[in-house]
Amino acid sequence: MSNAASTVSQLDQNIRHDWTLEEVQALLNKPMNDLLFQAQTIHRQYFDPNQVQVSTLLSIKTGACPEDCAYCPQSARYDTGLEKERLMEVQAVIEKAKAAKAAGSDRFCMGAAWRSPREKDMPYVEAMVRGVKELGLETCMTLGMLDSSKAERLAEAGLDYYNHNLDTSPEYYGEIITTRTYSDRLDTLDNVRKAGMKVCSGGILGMGESQRDRAGLLRQLANLPQHPDSVPINQLVKVSGTPLEKEDDVDPLDFVRAIAVARILMPKSHVRLSAGREEMTDEMQAMCFFAGANSIFYGECLLTTPNPAANKDVELFKRLGINSQHKVTQAPEELDDLIPEPKDESEQYARLGA
Numbered sequence: 001m002s003n004a005a006s007t008v009s010q011l012d013q014n015i016r017h018d019w020t021l022e023e024v025q026a027l028l029n030k031p032m033n034d035l036l037f038q039a040q041t042i043h044r045q046y047f048d049p050n051q052v053q054v055s056t057l058l059s060i061k062t063g064a065c066p067e068d069c070a071y072c073p074q075s076a077r078y079d080t081g082l083e084k085e086r087l088m089e090v091q092a093v094i095e096k097a098k099a100a101k102a103a104g105s106d107r108f109c110m111g112a113a114w115r116s117p118r119e120k121d122m123p124y125v126e127a128m129v130r131g132v133k134e135l136g137l138e139t140c141m142t143l144g145m146l147d148s149s150k151a152e153r154l155a156e157a158g159l160d161y162y163n164h165n166l167d168t169s170p171e172y173y174g175e176i177i178t179t180r181t182y183s184d185r186l187d188t189l190d191n192v193r194k195a196g197m198k199v200c201s202g203g204i205l206g207m208g209e210s211q212r213d214r215a216g217l218l219r220q221l222a223n224l225p226q227h228p229d230s231v232p233i234n235q236l237v238k239v240s241g242t243p244l245e246k247e248d249d250v251d252p253l254d255f256v257r258a259i260a261v262a263r264i265l266m267p268k269s270h271v272r273l274s275a276g277r278e279e280m281t282d283e284m285q286a287m288c289f290f291a292g293a294n295s296i297f298y299g300e301c302l303l304t305t306p307n308p309a310a311n312k313d314v315e316l317f318k319r320l321g322i323n324s325q326h327k328v329t330q331a332p333e334e335l336d337d338l339i340p341e342p343k344d345e346s347e348q349y350a351r352l353g354a
């Protein structure tokens with residue numbers, strides 16, 4: 001074994017799945033400089049600190065969801081003015097994926113507002129996976145709950161990642177969603193993993209949860225049998241008409257702390273700066289990257305919520321010296337034309353936890 005390989009395997013022995021709530025809370029409460037130093041030190045052991053993975057997210061079926069996630073305007077239970085849309089045509093999805101690739105994305109994520117995919121939808125989503133894979137992109141989907149047979153079918157079609165968030169701590173979960181249980185979510189993650197796909201799972205800050213709940217969420221993710229390959233940490237996008245529209249803002253430094261603790265608990269996972277990035281300053285995003293975030297969604301749309309324009313991301317990366325080797329095949333000013341346009345203002349939405 002080479003020296004580098006043996007160092008990584010020694011480091012891997014330190015990866016834990018038995019964190020206590022108190023330990024996670026103690027990390028969240030550390031002096032900021034100590035916390036960031038620890039997170040950045042761990043980050044450098046596993047990742048190039050100046051590389052950020054870039055994904056594009058497309059809503060392939062919007063609105064009219066039967067679930068009651070309190071943050072989500074796609075729930076049919078809330079009047080958010082969101083216009084519902086049927087499942088997109090396979091070819092239209094592939095065209096969007098081509099545009100995302102030209103804009104520098106290496107992963108294409110497709111999200112549908114379903115409780116779980118129906119039998120009759122499966123051939124279409126499988127065709128989308130195959131078509132996007134053929135472009136040379138990694139594929140990710142978020143379609144709601146999956147039983148083992150649907151998970152196996154998606155894996156068979158070539159799906160690389162499946163996103164299913166835990167959203168919050170087990171204790172706070174019932175305040176946010178009543179139509180599916182925490183253990184339903186854990187079952188889906190289990191089915192995805194057993195089918196051989198990579199797991200993308202994270203949560204949302206800013207839903208009125210306590211610091212203990214934030215620690216509880218991070219602990220749940222870190223104590224899964226295998227750490228999720230991707231861990232999206234979202235900041236609530238408050239959408240009018242949803243029960244959480246008037247929640248208090250998250251303290252930006254508390255958000256950075258959560259990113260740093262995610263990095264420390266799950267050293268090999270990509271920690272994704274996800275929904276809510278539109279409301280973050282460049283400086284806050286820079287701190288998140290320093291804390292160990294190394295994945296973002298690119299472009300203007302995060303399903304139906306606004307996301308910083310692709311060229312703004314390119315500019316920020318340039319200022320930070322991130323991804324200087326990245327292969328963007330379009331000039332920055334042309335990127336916004338390639339990324340799917342956001343829908344109208346009333347469609348602001350964070351599809352955060354399907």
Ligand code: SF4
Nearest residue numbers: 065067069072113354
């Ligand atoms: S987060 Fe997903 S499951 Fe929940 S209401 Fe929205 S679309 Fe439905």
